[in-house]
Amino acid sequence: MGIFRAVKALLLLASALVCACAAEGETELVLRGPEELRRGEEQFERLCNRPIRDPVTDVFCVGTPPPVRSLMELRNHLGLTSEEGGEFFGHTITGHSTSLVHRSVSAINPRVIFVRPETEGQEFMAMGFARGEQFTEIAVKNRVDGEFQFYLVMFSLPCDEDDGGCTPGALLTEAIESGWTGVNVYGEQDLQNTPLDCRVCHQPAGTDTRKLLRMQELEPPWNHWFYLQSKGGRALMDDYYAAKGDEPFAGISGADIAQSQPGLLSSAIFFAGSPPQPNAFVSNRIEPEVVASARALGGDQPADNSVPGSSETWEAIYERAKRGEAISVPYHDVKVTDPQKLEVMTTAYVDYREGRMEREALPDIREVFPDDERLLARMGMTTEPGLSGEEVLLQACSLCHNERLDRTITRSRFDVNLSLIGREEKERAIARIQLPIDDPRVMPPRLVRRLSEEGRERLIELLSK
Ligand code: HEC
Ligand code: HEC
Numbered sequence: 240m241g242i243f244r245a246v247k248a249l250l251l252l253a254s255a256l257v258c259a260c261a262a263e264g265e266t267e268l269v270l271r272g273p274e275e276l277r278r279g280e281e282q283f284e285r286l287c288n289r290p291i292r293d294p295v296t297d298v299f300c301v302g303t304p305p306p307v308r309s310l311m312e313l314r315n316h317l318g319l320t321s322e323e324g325g326e327f328f329g330h331t332i333t334g335h336s337t338s339l340v341h342r343s344v345s346a347i348n349p350r351v352i353f354v355r356p357e358t359e360g361q362e363f364m365a366m367g368f369a370r371g372e373q374f375t376e377i378a379v380k381n382r383v384d385g386e387f388q389f390y391l392v393m394f395s396l397p398c399d400e401d402d403g404g405c406t407p408g409a410l411l412t413e414a415i416e417s418g419w420t421g422v423n424v425y426g427e428q429d430l431q432n433t434p435l436d437c438r439v440c441h442q443p444a445g446t447d448t449r450k451l452l453r454m455q456e457l458e459p460p461w462n463h464w465f466y467l468q469s470k471g472g473r474a475l476m477d478d479y480y481a482a483k484g485d486e487p488f489a490g491i492s493g494a495d496i497a498q499s500q501p502g503l504l505s506s507a508i509f510f511a512g513s514p515p516q517p518n519a520f521v522s523n524r525i526e527p528e529v530v531a532s533a534r535a536l537g538g539d540q541p542a543d544n545s546v547p548g549s550s551e552t553w554e555a556i557y558e559r560a561k562r563g564e565a566i567s568v569p570y571h572d573v574k575v576t577d578p579q580k581l582e583v584m585t586t587a588y589v590d591y592r593e594g595r596m597e598r599e600a601l602p603d604i605r606e607v608f609p610d611d612e613r614l615l616a617r618m619g620m621t622t623e624p625g626l627s628g629e630e631v632l633l634q635a636c637s638l639c640h641n642e643r644l645d646r647t648i649t650r651s652r653f654d655v656n657l658s659l660i661g662r663e664e665k666e667r668a669i670a671r672i673q674l675p676i677d678d679p680r681v682m683p684p685r686l687v688r689r690l691s692e693e694g695r696e697r698l699i700e701l702l703s704k
Contacts, residue, residue, distance in 0.1 A: 270649045273432045276393075282423050289426060293379040294318065294362050295390050299424050309417035310368060311490045313375065313392065319353040319366055320490070326361045328354055328507075330491060332499040334475040335463040335575045336369070337455060337567045337619050339435065339686050343371030345576050345607050346478035347584060348411060349465065351489045354500075356507035363511040365452070365504070368489055370411050371605055372686075376437075378452060380511065387450040387513070389427040389437040394419040408598035411605065412591065416489060432648040434684030436639070440566050443517065445643035452513040455520040455569050457505050462522045462541075462573050465499035471526060471541040471573035472499075478576070482585040482604075484592055518565035524552040529571050541573035547614065548572050557617065561630070563637025563655060567619030567688075575618050577609040612691050622694040628701025631694045632657075635683050657701075665702040672698060 277285060287300035298305065298316045307313050314320045321327050330353050334346035344350045350369040357363035357380075367376045377390040397420060398405035409415065427437045442450045456462050459469070465479070466472025476497060485493025529548030530540045538546025553571040560568045584604040590596035608615060616623040622634045637655040645651065652664055671682040672695055683690070690698065 270652065271432060271647060272649045276423070276425060276429065276433070278423050279421075282425070282429075285429065286424055286426055289428065290383060291388060291426070292382045293388055294364055295377060295379055295388075295424070304424075307392075307394070307422045308419045310375070311417070313422070314353065314366075314490060317364060317366065317377070318361070319355060319364065326355075326358060328356050329498065329500055329503055330354065330489075331501045331504045332465040332496065333463050333501075334465065334479070334573075335569055335618075337569050338367065338440070338453070339376070340367070340369040340372050341567070341619055342686065343369045343605050345581075345605070346475045346574065347482040347576075347581065347588065347607065348605055349475075349479060349488075351491065352504055353489075354503050354507045356503070357511050363507065365507065370415050370488075373405075373410075373415070378441075387441070387452065387511075389441055389450075391425045391430060391435060391437070392422055393425065394422045396420065406599055406601070407603040407605075408591070408601035411601065411603070412598055413486065413488075414598065431645065432650050434679075434686060439639050439644065443566065443643070446645050449514045451516070452508040452511060453516065454501075454504055454508055455516055455518070456501075456522045457508070457516050457519055458522055459502070460522050460526055461501035461505070462520070462526055463569055463575075464501035465496065466501050467497055467499075472501075474542040474573060477542075478574070478581065478585070482588040484589070486592060518556050518559050518568065520556060520569050521552055525550045525571055526573070528552060529573075543578075544572050544574040544576070545578050560619075561623065561634050563633035563641065566638060570614075570618045576607040580607045580609075612693075616691075619688070621689050621691050624691065624693060626694065626697065628697040631690070631698045632701065635688055635690060635694065635698070638687065639683075669699055669702050 283299060283304050287296060294317065305316055307316065318325070319327055330351050332349045332351045333344065334349050336344040336350050340350055348370055350367055353366045355361060355364040363380055365378045373396060374391050374393045377392065379388055380386065381388040396405060396409060396415065397418060398409040430436050431438070440453060442448060456464065460466070460471055461469065462471050464472060465476050479496065487493060488496060526541070528550035532550065533540040533546045533548040536546050538548070540548045548571060550571045556568050559565050584602065584607050587596065587602050588604055591598060591601050608618065608620065612621060612624045615621045622631045626634065632655050639650060640653045640655050642654060642656060652660070653668055654660055668682065671680060672690060674681040676685055676689065
């Protein structure tokens with residue numbers, strides 16, 4: 240207790256000093272540009288010099304950072320594995336995401352979130368992971384001010400050194416979960432002017448507003464989340480098990496996958512004191528509307544999504560997201576997969592698992608989404624066909640280029656309020672949206688959304704005016 244207070248006092252002093260220094264320096268007129276992410280010791284030093292103390296800095300900033308060679312080791316260090324007498328609570332799994340990893344996530348390549356709820360005996364922590372991206376995402380609370388703090392743990396793999404980079408087999412099987420050759424830990428502060436900025440979604444009202452945890456489908460039946468008690472949750476798990484059988488995922492046994500508890504995350508979010516979800520997805524109204532509308536057309540949602548459903552309740556929240564008033568909304572149907580593509584990728588994975596296909600030959604099992612641009616837009620992946628240039632701008636760019644966000648970084652030079660920006664900036668935007676998708680400077684950033692041909696054309700027309 241005494242030590243905790245002393246540390247806290249020191250930290251407060253440190254932050255006061257930082258503020259004093261900043262006030263004495265000359266006024267900053269220059270916007271901060273994008274910085275390359277630091278690595279290794281240099282990054283740990285930067286991370287640990289901030290006046291932040293929480294369960295992540297406990298692991299990486301007290302003494303030498305421990306080696307982390309696998310996801311299981313990371314879970315162990317962070318206290319996200321059940322121990323005798325320990326209080327870690329569990330996990331939940333989703334087959335559709337509207338986060339940074341949304342393009343990786345489907346029923347056959349889901350996102351797990353380990354949840355350690357805040358209780359008298361332990362501090363809040365949540366960690367998300369999906370195969371396909373070489374990072375895990377963490378939320379904790381800073382003891383200094385009680386505010387949420389977000390971290391990205393990036394890990395490297397031996398295949399990073401290969402000529403063609405990592406294959407789908409290296410990224411989308413159990414291979415990605417171990418054999419790590421190093422980790423770099425980034426605080427949300429390090430990611431501010433990058434496409435990995437956590438705050439655009441977890442602090443959407445801008446600097447100095449409360450941060451929030453996210454779960455858009457906050458209430459039962461928790462569409463898109465694996466859940467034994469709901470029809471949709473079981474339908475997703477059926478797809479999962481058809482491909483994955485009883486293989487372990489992220490250290491969870493095949494049988495325990497079914498123990499996914501979406502209610503654990505929603506209650507942990509509540510007890511951690513997160514502000515409410517903006518533009519929530521109202522699961523218990525949307526699911527019955529989807530089921531009824533599909534049935535009228537001969538469909539059988541949620542198990543069979545070959546006939547897509549529709550929902551008036553959903554349209555209203557989607558419209559708000561489309562206008563840029565909120566982040567992407569989860570899709571109305573439980574499943575986001577195209578039935579034929581899902582079947583092909585499921586067969587491939589089974590062949591791999593049963594030894595008939597080499598790991599290196601595994602296709603990219605993330606590619607299970609439909610080709611239909613309209614459906615893709617509604618899943619948050621592109622912009623809706625038929626939109627005007629102004630509407631494309633809002634749907635594709637306003638998440639990160641709006642007046643609420645940090646005005647001290649170069650990102651703010653572009654703004655969806657075009658009356659605020661000049662010719663030169665518009666030209667810069669035209670150039671950025673035409674970059675190839677694998678260029679790190681392409682807009683919108685690769686992980687968040689892609690423009691359709693039509694959307695790009697409309698936007699270029701608008702920006703050329
Ligand atoms: C594009 C929006 C978006 C961005 C950017 C984003 N998140 Fe999230 N995050 C979400 C959503 C939505 C969820 C809810 C689950 C889901 O949809 O996958 C979520 C869930 C989480 C969770 C689980 C706890 C919770 O809030 O439910 C963690 C931890 C998390 N994000 C960390 C991060 C970190 C760290 C970053 C930055 C590196 C980040 N997120 C960036 C949208 C985002
Ligand atoms: C997920 C967040 C995100 C989205 C969505 C996004 N951007 Fe960006 N944008 C950034 C970040 C971060 C930067 C700063 C880093 C950089 O320059 O690459 C940036 C920089 C820019 C710049 C350069 C600003 C300058 O003058 O330095 C332009 C122009 C731009 N974006 C245009 C767009 C357009 C047009 C869209 C929509 C089609 C878009 N962005 C969507 C995050 C985003």
